[in-house]
Amino acid sequence: MRPNTPYTPRDWDSHPPYIVPDYRSTLLRGPKKPLIPLPHSLSELTGPVFGHDVVGPLDHDLTRNGVVNAEPLGERIIVTGKVMDEAGRPVPHTLVELWQANAAGRYVHRWDQHAAPLDPNFFGGGRTMTDAEGRYRFITIKPGAYPWGNHHNAWRPNHIHFSLFGPSFVTRLVTQMYFPGDPLLAFDPIYQGIPESARERLVSRFSLDVTEPMMALGYEFDIVLRGPRATPIDED
Amino acid sequence: MPKQTPSQTVGPYFAYGLTPQPYGREGIADGRVVDRTLSGAALAGHRITVTGRVLDGAKAPVIDAMIEIWQADAQGRYAHPADGREASFHGFGRTGTDGEGAFRIETIKPGPVAGADARPQAPHLNVAVFARGMPNHAYTRVYFSDETAANEADMVLNLVGPDRRNTLVAMLEKTAGGPVYRFDIRLQGEDETVFFDA
Numbered sequence: 001m002r003p004n005t006p007y008t009p010r011d012w013d014s015h016p017p018y019i020v021p022d023y024r025s026t027l028l029r030g031p032k033k034p035l036i037p038l039p040h041s042l043s044e045l046t047g048p049v050f051g052h053d054v055v056g057p058l059d060h061d062l063t064r065n066g067v068v069n070a071e072p073l074g075e076r077i078i079v080t081g082k083v084m085d086e087a088g089r090p091v092p093h094t095l096v097e098l099w100q101a102n103a104a105g106r107y108v109h110r111w112d113q114h115a116a117p118l119d120p121n122f123f124g125g126g127r128t129m130t131d132a133e134g135r136y137r138f139i140t141i142k143p144g145a146y147p148w149g150n151h152h153n154a155w156r157p158n159h160i161h162f163s164l165f166g167p168s169f170v171t172r173l174v175t176q177m178y179f180p181g182d183p184l185l186a187f188d189p190i191y192q193g194i195p196e197s198a199r200e201r202l203v204s205r206f207s208l209d210v211t212e213p214m215m216a217l218g219y220e221f222d223i224v225l226r227g228p229r230a231t232p233i234d235e236d
Numbered sequence: 237m238p239k240q241t242p243s244q245t246v247g248p249y250f251a252y253g254l255t256p257q258p259y260g261r262e263g264i265a266d267g268r269v270v271d272r273t274l275s276g277a278a279l280a281g282h283r284i285t286v287t288g289r290v291l292d293g294a295k296a297p298v299i300d301a302m303i304e305i306w307q308a309d310a311q312g313r314y315a316h317p318a319d320g321r322e323a324s325f326h327g328f329g330r331t332g333t334d335g336e337g338a339f340r341i342e343t344i345k346p347g348p349v350a351g352a353d354a355r356p357q358a359p360h361l362n363v364a365v366f367a368r369g370m371p372n373h374a375y376t377r378v379y380f381s382d383e384t385a386a387n388e389a390d391m392v393l394n395l396v397g398p399d400r401r402n403t404l405v406a407m408l409e410k411t412a413g414g415p416v417y418r419f420d421i422r423l424q425g426e427d428e429t430v431f432f433d434a
Binding site: 027032040046194 | 244246265298327349396424
């Protein structure tokens with residue numbers, strides 16, 4: 001990749017707007033004045049680079065990285081996919097962070113007051129680096145749905161939070177991965193706030209190829225980050 | 237061609253995933269950008285603190301926001317292959333806001349970096365703001381109030397109407413503990429901070 005090519009802009013046909021009226025906490029938190037387009041300088045063409053040293057040996061395996069005295073409860077799953085740019089080029093050696101609720105829909109976070117049990121053997125946070133082909137792989141527990149206060153009888157669909165860096169500060173992305181066939185997606189204002197044509201990109205695919213016999217179901221979730229604006233000339 | 241993966245909010249419970257130090261876990265970064273990136277040798281540059289609050293459209297503190305900082309070293313070099321020079325400083329910081337919506341970054345003052353027009357930009361921190369209720373993160377910049385001449389010539393500040401430029405300038409307060417720059421982030425409202433489509 002040619003590092004000094006400006007990046008494509010955020011595609012506002014793919015991302016939700018800052019204010020999604022049905023997602024109530026956006027109403028006072030979304031900027032209302034127009035964003036000012038920023039010509040890319042080194043400040044935007046660069047971003048934090050992390051080495052494999054920020055990832056510990058169990059950080060990708062949430063079924064093991066919180067174990068105190070037993071295996072965590074719930075359905076073991078494998079979540080894997082490819083991080084690429086808009087030209088389909090892999091994004092290698094980039095940090096992927098992940099966090100989620102446990103099988104009962106309860107987060108370890110101190111503020112989570114949902115009356116569902118914590119699992120003493122499940123922390124719910126992890127991270128990994130993509131490999132040379134841009135692939136990542138986590139082993140975890142399928143997160144449960146949980147209620148929230150947005151509106152009467154509001155429930156978040158099962159989801160896993162993802163945080164990615166990519167090659168620059170402007171390729172930064174925080175998103176959520178959902179599960180196929182979840183009936184709560186139709187009622188979730190956070191998911192429904194995404195433009196309709198883009199929503200399904202956040203729904204992972206069940207994969208029997210990723211599924212491991214007697215071990216865990218497999219889901220695939222590819223992630224597309226912003227890429228260089230111009231297609232670089234092949235330099236080999 | 238694949239299309240961009242949509243952004244989603246960090247939600248209210250990101251802390252144990254992204255800023256997990258209070259949960260007894262190593263994080264990838266924190267608000268002490270200086271301490272985390274010193275590699276034994278003394279780091280060149282002026283140590284500064286940048287502190288402020290994140291406020292919503294009702295001027296209420298946003299107690300579940302996360303601030304990320306990306307910056308050059310004191311010589312204006314970024315630790316990244318697109319810069320190509322050997323930076324003395326990793327330059328990335330990340331911190332959550334506290335119960336008053338406040339954040340605190342301890343770092344060094346960055347040097348000037350070439351702008352998109354190749355002229356030097358005024359020293360600045362690149363900032364991304366994340367929060368529950370923000371389906372997308374927001375990009376802004378921190379400039380410094382004691383860089384008057386550089387700020388006046390800065391290409392990016394000149395893209396901003398003069399009535400809103402001050403939202404990007406952190407105000408220097410000299411304290412016994414060293415220079416502290418105050419920078420509040422107003423997500424919405426009449427004095428809304430300038431955010432960029434970066």
